[in-house]
Amino acid sequence: MTQKIDLVFRTIGERTSAIALELAIQNIQPHQVHIIENIKPFSAAVNHMLTINYDCDFVVFMDADCLILEDMAHFLQNNQYPYVDCYVLDKFRGHIHQGVHITRIDLVQHMKQVKVPEYDLKYVLRPESRVRAIALAELKLSKQFKPFRIFHDFFQSYTDIFAKMALRELRSRTHHTKIQLTAAQRYWQERADDLDFVVAHHAVKYTHAAIAPDAAPEEIAAFIAELPNIAAIEVPKLNLPAQPALTMVEIEAKARSQWNWQLSRTSQTSPSEVNVRRDRKVFGIGLSRTGTKSLTAALYTLGLRTIHYPDDETTLRELSEGNCNFSVLQHYDGITDITTIPYYMQLDKLFPGSQFILTVRDKQAWLDSMERHWSGRPAFGDEDENQLNIDKEVHLKIRRFLRAAVYGCYEFNADRLSYVYDLHHKLVLDYFRDRPESLLVLNICGGQGWEDLCQFLGTPVIDQPFPYTKKQSALMALMS
Structure with a gap:
């Protein structure tokens, strides 16, 4: 039966x-389109989209700063997940999940019932995300991720870039997010010939000076509401040339340049019609906390659809059976994190010609990170609020299985984990000793990134920030 897909398209010009x-209509093929136009601030637009009477199975919420360059219709017709956050390519941050949100109608209806305090800081900074997160938690539903070829924040007007990057500064005031933003600014400065980055840097600097770190949510909300006017005053001070009208020719050229590797592997030329290659696999076989999420995001960027630590019921059953021909590999180009570690030798035989990436980091830093990581994730319970939306029973069974299979313990033990780290490194190097073309040892946390990864995979080195996802040590290394 055909699923009805509604599109909510939000634009502020x-x-x-x-x-x-x-592009959205072409690649989503919606049953109905709802346009939310020039409603500011964004919290008001979110309130408006929740007043719409939807008659559909799923709603795709998206902003006008997203350019969808891949056919999503097939996925949308077969999708059953309650919520899918789409990975996009953001000009200022690399590969992130933001801007296009596939939401099942029961979740949308529940979002309408969520009551958030007016000056809840998380709501002030990310209203749509906050409302959806509360609804997911209350319904005990999980979030899924899906990569598509989507440009986010490319080709924007200078005033819009100023407003967006000012908002990003406000969202980057925790220790971790501040490190990420500082690393991104270094990337911008290296490409100062691109005027978008000049505007972004000015916006961050202005906001840092204008709003104190301890500002109240009410003050932050007022500043966000005033951002369009502030941008209209500040951007002309930079004396930038006028921007010409945007054309599809310019977008297509950028798409061909950005996704050249994917496009060159097929006889097609349109970036909206290219299918990701399925005839080889890439496996991340690094231990937890060695940059496995960053590796996953980087592989997504290069067109390899990998899944990080699958924790679904089918994978649990296959792990229990010792069946490493994982069903998720019918839909993905690879798996990263410790799901692969007990089976990498068998995976090598099951998928000949596949490539393996061993992520590593300084061992003492790794042990410190593991101790922090495991302290909030007990094997027989889950106190981590980030896991509230996941099927706890399945997730915890997989956690216990893999901790036993990979580490030989349920709780942090420095001596045991140190031994496992050394042994795993030795065994992997020994296994691939005569096949260096099949193994890459990658120290993401030490600053390695695109150059080494792209050379190993045989792809051009791409010009964008490497996705150092939640890796403070890696970002520190880049900034030192």
Whole structure:
């Protein structure tokens, strides 16, 4: 039966608005389109989208700063997940999940019932995300991720870039997010010939000075509401040239340049019609806390759809059976994190010609990270609020299985984990000793990134920030 897909398209007059809507209709094929136009601030637009009477199975919420360059219709017709956050390519942050949100109608209806305090800081900074997160938790539903070829925040007007990056500064005031933003600014400065990055840097600097770190949520909300006016005053001070009208020719050229590796592997030329390659696999075989999430995001960026630590019921059953021909590999180009570690030798035989990436880091830093990581994730319970939305029973069974299989313990033990770290490294190097083309040892936390990864995979080195996802040590290394 055909599923009804509604599209909610939010625009505040972005430079990409007209083309973004055209691409969205082409690649989503919605049953109905709802346009939310020039409603500010964003919290007001979120409130408006929750007043719509939807008659559909799923709603795709998206902003006009997203350019969808891949056919999503097939996935949407077969999707059953309650919520899918789409990975996009963001000009200022690399590969992130933001901007296009596939939401099942029962979750949308529950979001309408969520009551958030007016000056809840998480709501002030991310209203849509906050409301959806509360609804997911209350319904005990999980979030899924799906990569698509989508440009986010490319080709935007300078005033919109200023407002967006000012907001990003406000969202980057924890220790971890501040490190990420500082590393991103270094990337911008290295490419100062791109005026978008000049505007972004000015916006961050302005906001840092304008709003104190201890500002109240009410003050932050007022500043966000005033951002369009502030941008209209600040951007002209930079004396930038006028931006010409955006054309599809320019977008297509950027898409071919950005996804050249994927496009060159097929006889097709349109970036909206290319299918990701399925005839080889890439496996991340690094231990937990060695940059496995960063590796996953990087592989996504290169067009390899990998899944990080699958924790579904089918994978649990296959782990219990000792069946390493994982069903998820019918839909993904690889798996990262410790799911692969007990089986990498068998995976090598099951999928000849596959490539393996051993992520490593300084062992003492790794032990410290593991101790922090495990302290909030007990084997027989879960106190981590980030796991509230996941099927706890399945997740915990997989956690116990893999901790026993990989580490030989349920709780942190420095001596035991130190032994496992050394042994795993030795065994992997010994196994691939005569096949260096099949193994890459990658120290993401030490600053290695695109150059080593792209050379190993045989792809051009891409010009964007490497996704150092939640890796403070890696970002510190880059900034030192």
